[in-house]
Amino acid sequence: MSQRSDIRANNAQVDHLDFDPGRCRNHPRLRLRIPSCRACVDACPKGASLGESFRFQPPENCDACGLCVAACHEEALILTKDSDIQLLGALQRAGRHSESLHIRCADAMPSPTDEADGLELPCLGRVTPLLLLGASLLGYTKITLLHASCADCPAHRRAWNLDRQLATWRELLPLVRAETILERRETETAPQEKTAAYDGQDKNKQPVQSLARRGALGLLKAKSQQAVGRLGLNMVNQIRQRTGNWDLPRRDAKNRAMLRRIVRQAGQGPLMRSDERSVPFAQVVIDDSRCSACGECAALCPVMALSFESREETVSLMIDSGLCTRCGACVSVCPAAAVRFESPFDLQKTVSQDGPLVLTLSVPRCRVCGAPILNRQHGLCPTHLREAMMNPDAALWKEKT
Numbered sequence: 001m002s003q004r005s006d007i008r009a010n011n012a013q014v015d016h017l018d019f020d021p022g023r024c025r026n027h028p029r030l031r032l033r034i035p036s037c038r039a040c041v042d043a044c045p046k047g048a049s050l051g052e053s054f055r056f057q058p059p060e061n062c063d064a065c066g067l068c069v070a071a072c073h074e075e076a077l078i079l080t081k082d083s084d085i086q087l088l089g090a091l092q093r094a095g096r097h098s099e100s101l102h103i104r105c106a107d108a109m110p111s112p113t114d115e116a117d118g119l120e121l122p123c124l125g126r127v128t129p130l131l132l133l134g135a136s137l138l139g140y141t142k143i144t145l146l147h148a149s150c151a152d153c154p155a156h157r158r159a160w161n162l163d164r165q166l167a168t169w170r171e172l173l174p175l176v177r178a179e180t181i182l183e184r185r186e187t188e189t190a191p192q193e194k195t196a197a198y199d200g201q202d203k204n205k206q207p208v209q210s211l212a213r214r215g216a217l218g219l220l221k222a223k224s225q226q227a228v229g230r231l232g233l234n235m236v237n238q239i240r241q242r243t244g245n246w247d248l249p250r251r252d253a254k255n256r257a258m259l260r261r262i263v264r265q266a267g268q269g270p271l272m273r274s275d276e277r278s279v280p281f282a283q284v285v286i287d288d289s290r291c292s293a294c295g296e297c298a299a300l301c302p303v304m305a306l307s308f309e310s311r312e313e314t315v316s317l318m319i320d321s322g323l324c325t326r327c328g329a330c331v332s333v334c335p336a337a338a339v340r341f342e343s344p345f346d347l348q349k350t351v352s353q354d355g356p357l358v359l360t361l362s363v364p365r366c367r368v369c370g371a372p373i374l375n376r377q378h379g380l381c382p383t384h385l386r387e388a389m390m391n392p393d394a395a396l397w398k399e400k401t
Helices: 039-043 067-071 084-094 129-137 161-176 192-197 216-222 224-231 233-241 254-266 296-300 329-333 347-351 382-390 395-400
Strands: 006-008 017-019 077-079 100-105 117-121 142-147 181-186 284-286 306-310 314-319 339-341 357-362
Touching: 006 084, 039 067, 067 077, 067 161, 084 117, 084 129, 084 254, 100 129, 129 142, 129 161, 129 254, 161 254, 161 347, 254 347, 284 314, 296 306, 296 329, 329 339
Parallel strands: 006 117, 100 117, 100 142, 142 181
Antiparallel strands: 017 077, 284 339, 306 314, 314 357
């Protein structure tokens, strides 16, 4: 059998799961504007929940399988270990020894005569479009997804989220000029002894013993991080999420940045798509003739696709559609109905947009008193607009018409 690369991504633990509340759709500033999101909770096979304030709460037996991370388009949940970027880097460093890549779940039985390169994930629901596109860019022309019987999975994992991820990947695949063949195949379930013996970190280390063969004191000493993650999960949540403080600085979207570089490097031409397609991308358009420069859209955007800089008489609104996930918060909050999603839109231009578009607007003011106003079309503040509507024959109203 020829040499092949085989990467295993089963060494992440619960303390490698990081939550950014500022990017979450369930942030208090968004809950009254858009429907609450349960993608992470619905994807979790072990019963994650939303707390009283709609904050994500991992289950006590969380094993960081990554299904919640794959389901979150806003990247509010990320893995600090075995992330998509790290896995692609591991594949690149290992070198491509075959044109085929087998991505398998932890319970799938790899074939001993298989010469394809391998990548093992805790569950195939962990697969994302970025991971597949990156594999295509590394030169793999055939990707096979191998999984054991999901109904018989001892961890009760499920890969229903995979269908949505593959639909997005098929939309993005033409952007990288790759003719990758994707195949899904069910295999036999690997023996449980093999899965239990794997320590998830280094093949040269001794196999991990079962919990029944070591005492609680030994567990705390040898696996301190894992012990904190599994036995003291509430403490970890308080440290990681800073309970009670939603207004944390939002981190940058590393996966979107990597996807942007991949698409830009491929140099594909225009690819028109309509907004009816269920992909987490959109081309944000703002009508400068209606925009009141209030900044509400930028304040609510969870992924920082819109940002706002105010000066004395002008306002700069930065639009980075490559970061947009089509949550709809900007459209719903705009008091002047100036924000919309373009349809159809160029998917290639949107994803690979090189920096934000800057829209410079003058601050609209009431033409009577000079106070800032939210509706550019009327040209009057609420007080003078009410007076003009109550006295339609007044000179003030006639000047408007």
